[in-house]
Every structure is written in structure tokens, then in C-alpha cells.
Amino acid sequence: MILETRATNTGENVAFSIERLKELGLFEAISSVIAVGSVSASRRYLMTLERHWPEVIKMIAPANKYPVDVADWPAHPEFAAEVLEEWGKVQPYLEAGYLRELNPSTCPLL
Template identity: 45%
Template sequence: MHPDLSVIAAYVMPELPLRASDVGFLFGTRHGVEEFCLAAHALWERGMFRVLLVSGGVTRGDTRPEAEVIGARLVELGMPPAALVLETAATNTGENVILGRAALAAQMDLSKVGSVLAIGKACAMRRYLMTLERHWPGMALSGCPVNYFGVATECWHEHAEFRSRVLAEYEKIPGYLERGFLSELAGYGAYPRNPLASASASTAA
């Protein structure tokens, strides 16, 4: 792999320890729903969280909110409905956290929540965590990246869609930071400036 691609991957897809947390937070998706549900169910069975917040509203391609689709499948897999909090209005990642936190607050005392385990797309894990840091600061964060692309994560640059999504995440993070949508993660490295031109050239070769 080109060295610049390794730098980008380390930033966009940081490796976080998987720790038992007060709340699991599954960011809604229309892609890889089965993989997401299997991952979340396995974490719940291991006792990695006691409550799972699933946030996602209506998006293109389905009239049902993402959270309802995911929640229904999780119940089919054996999760009790009482363990689920579904937020069904969010249409972007910021709303996932803002509206998801409000939905959770309607059902439990947020003062008792000190840790969050984020479950989301491997290619966007940095952005999920940075959004949590911005809109729900003070939480101890861990992450479960879900890779639904059918290739190993370390081979992301060899898969057209996976590569496209990782590079898109890398490109948009500075603008999101400038607009106040995200907060940087302490201890996980600064944004790697200007490797993209040579990295893109290496993937096109």
C-alpha cells in the first residue's frame, strides 16, 4: 500500500479498544443492514452494553426509518425490545447524535451514562466518533467498525467503493470541523494534510 494511503486509513479508520459501555450507539444505514444487526446482536450477547440506541430516519429508497428496519431485525435475532431505543427522525450524523441523545434522555437518566460504544461503517468511524465528541462530550468512547464490503479492511484501497468512501471521508472532515459539526479526538493523531494527491495517483495506477 502507498504510504500516504496508510496515513489516510489510520486517520479515517482509527483502531479503538472495544470496551463494555453504558450505551451502544448504532448509526443508521441502508447499506450492510444484516452485517450491522449481526454485529450489534453479538455485542449485546457479550454484555458490551445494556441499552442500544439506534438512530436513523427516512432516507432515499425506503419509506421506513432506518432505525425501525434495524430494530425489527434485532428483535428477530433475539434482542428484547426493552433493550432498544429507536430514534427515527435523524437524516445526518449530527442529528443522529443530537436527536438520539434526546430520545435516550426520554427513557433513562443521562447522568448515569459515562461511556458509549459506537457501531458504524468502518469507512466513517472517525467521523462518528468526532460527532459524538462534538455533541455528546465527556463520554468514554469505544468503537465497533462494521465492514460490509466483502474484502478485509486492510485491503480497502483495492475495492473501488470502499476506497471511494474512505477518501471521501478524508476530504470532507476539514470542512466539517470548520463548520463546527465535529470535534477532533484527543490522542488519535492530527489530520494528515496533503497526502491525497499522491495517494489518489497510486490508486489510479
Template identity: 45%
Template sequence: MDDRSLRMPSDDEIAAINTQHLIETPLRPADLLFVFGTRTDVAERVDAAVDLWRGGFARCAIVSGGITPGDHRSECAIIKAAMVARGVTSERILEEHRAQNTGENVVFSLPVIDAVLGLANVRSVICLGNSWTARRYPMTLHRHWPEVEKMLVTVDGFAIPRAQWHTVPEFRRRVLIEWDKIEPYKARGFIAEWPVG
């Protein structure tokens, strides 16, 4: 069986991924920081969340993620505890403990956000997640919550410039897996085109 994630992408595919998938957005203070759960690079995720908090980029956060295999704690519990230990106000971090994938992160978090903040009161969100998943976070959010403005911050533990992802086999594998999900996920209605316009 051909594992497409192990391919060496062409120069054209590398350029397309760099410009269309591994995007960066301008940042400004947002109403909500949406921290997507993870099993990898947790320290980098927490560092970025704390930096955004301290920088005044979010007045409230939600951390979403279910039980991590091999651990009795949810991704949410692990990440929130680390954020609080670094000085983020516990009461300002909403919690979602069931999600097992990006779609569930969003679907399960929306009622939590609505109950505490009111979805209509949230006009802007910063999505925080893995670099290789990149725009799929805001694309998933856009599918379920199109009205809110979305910004994107991504992190990883690879010590190379982001545009050189294809030079490290594991980084390349992760990026290609996520890149290859975009069109099928759009076709199945899991995600929506973003950015728009």
C-alpha cells in the same frame, strides 16, 4: 469537475487514513450501544449489534435513523426489528426515527437518551457504524457529548482486510468521501477532535 473521491491516494495518504481514520478502539462493556442508521450493509450492522449485546458489551442500545428512500420504514425501525428478531430485548432498545445524517443521529438521540436513561447516568458509549465513516461517528458524538467515553466498532460488506480498502474501487470511493469531510466538518463545528490526547 474533478471528483476527488475517484482519485488513487498516495501511499502516505493511505497510511494516514489507516492510522487516523479507520481506527479501532479497545472494547469493554459500555452503558450504551449507539447504532447509527444505514441504508447499506444493514445485515452486517445488525450482526455486530447482536454480537455486542450477546457478549455483554451493552445493557441498553439506541438505534437512530430516519425514513429510507424507497421504504416507508425508518432505518431505526428496520434495524431494531432485525435486532429483536435475533433476540435483543425490545424494551432495551431506544428509538430515534427522524435523523437524516450523522449529526442529526446524535442531536436527535440525546434527548431520547436523557429522557429514558439520563445523560449523566451514561458514562460510556460504543458507536457502531460503517467502516468508511469510521471515526466521524465518535467525533460527532464528542462534539455534542464530550463527557462520555467513546468506543468504536465498524462493519462493512467488503470481503477484504480493512487496511486494503484502497484496492477496491467502491470501498476506496466511500473511504475517500468520508476522509475528505473530516477537516471541513471540524472547521464548521460539526465534529470535534477525537480521540483526544
């Protein structure tokens, strides 16, 4: 496992990780990536990977910090607020070029 610690946002995290893998001579050997992070931001994480690293197969290992099942997010006010905040980021980030729509061939869960 290689940890990237310089990033201040998701796009930087992907870019810096790619840079580090290239420095280590490992970049060409990578064919799939697992993003680990908040369940609320899962789609945005995958869309960020699609923007910066479209050729890899993308997977997500979402973490749920709330005491309710993911399917019950609307019933938990903080969880709902976080999901809606993330949803609100997608379109502006797409328009700014930070994200790319997901390709089902490189993100098999779609």
C-alpha cells in the same frame, strides 16, 4: 437498546439520542457510548460524538460491507472511493463546527 429514527445526519442522530435519553431519565447514567456504522465513517462518527457529547467514553463497532479486509481498502475501488469521500468530509465538517477533534482520554483507542 434505544433506537433513534428521526435523524437525517450523524449530528442529528447524536443530538436526538441525547434528547431521548434525557426524556427517559437515563442521560446522567451514561458514561460510555458505542457508535455502530460503516468502517469508512468511523472516525467521523467518533468526532461527531466528541462534538455533541465530549464527556462520554467513545467506542466504535465498525461494519465492513466489502469483501476485503479493512487493511486492504485501497485495493477495492468502491471501498477506496468511500474512504476517500469520508476523508474529504472531515475538514469541512470541522470548520462548520459539526465535528471536534478527538480527546484521547474519552476515546481510548487513539
